[in-house]
Amino acid sequence: MGVKLHRAERGQMTIELAVAMPVLIIVAVIATNAVAFFADCAVFDRVAHEATRVHAASPAYGQGADQSCALISREIEEAIAQPNVEVSVRHSGTGFDFDQFTATIEFHPTLFGLGLRSEVFGVALPSIAHSTTYVVDCYKPGVIA
Secondary structure (H helix, E strand, O other), rough: OOOOHHHOOOOHHHHHHHHHHHHHHHHHHHHHHHHHHHHHHHHHHHHHHHHHHHHHHOOOOOOOHHHHHHHHHHHHHHHHHHOOOEEEEEEEEOOOEEEEEEEOOOOOOEOOOEEEEEOOOOOOOOOOEEEEEEOOOOOOOOOOO
């Protein structure tokens, strides 16, 4: 047997859906961006380590630290190839003839990959950064301390 609805209860489910839908979209956007960020971080960590080992730990003759940073950055950008990701690499000396290379990835959230947005339904989507640091000895090729 069917349940009879009173006149006051008609449309209640439509109103509940209209109230809950923005919240569900916001949760889905956050979850999608989190998964994309974690995937980009996994690629970034692997490629940054390998690029630092190749380009910084054994530089070519006459290659300076700035050129090493540019080569590392280019290799990371080619591996990730996302328009909403920015890569930067910094160099600093640690003393004792060691060089420190810090690679940073900055992830800008998107609306399901449809372009860069700073907010969804009034909820701000701030950029997220992840960095990793490697110390190398340029006088011993291939050695990462």
